[in-house]
Amino acid sequence: MIKVAMTSVYVDDVTKAHAFYTDVLGFETRASLDLGGGTLFVTVGAPEGAQQDLQLLLEPGQGPIAEPYRRAVYDAGLPAIVFSVDDIDAEYGRLRLLGVRFTHEPQEQGPVIAAVLDDTVGNLIQLTQPKG
Template structure:
């Protein structure tokens, strides 16, 4: 069986990303290694859940990452999607913390979604299934 273990998101600043993803989104730091020369290897994951799935906060500079990130942002596309129990409640909670949303909660087929700016160069989508 193959399972997702880690995926990455390119960010402008790893330390700033760690703060946003933990303090605002509620993830926990799983790995925090200083590789020297100011380079950090940081992973985060859902607090108290999915212990075998991590998100690598990867430095977003470079010939591959920069055009990829710019194209996604220009198109208004999220780089990653996170599931939540209540998109509307999370939207309200995060707005109070100053998070900027490019799309507020809206129903899209079988999902309710919202899109936010993660402050480190990416759009992130929140989603929940529509109750039936």
């Protein structure tokens, strides 16, 4: 059986992204390594033992391939990644109180209720909750 072990999201600033994804979104740090030369390898994942085998790499988004790709996805209004939540209204309220900017409030989209937020490091992130 093949499973997803790690996926990545390009970010403008790994340190700022790490703070946002842990302090605001509530993920836990899985790895934080200084590779030298100003390069950081940072992964985060779901807290409290959930999905221990799945990590999100906060990938440096500078460079001739990553930067145009990240900017085009953002400018098109497309989420770079989708996270699931148990109670989207509660998460939306909690994150708004923390100053998170949403590009659209929770609304029904097919089989889910979805909202989109700006992660402050160059990406739109979609939160989803299954309907019913």
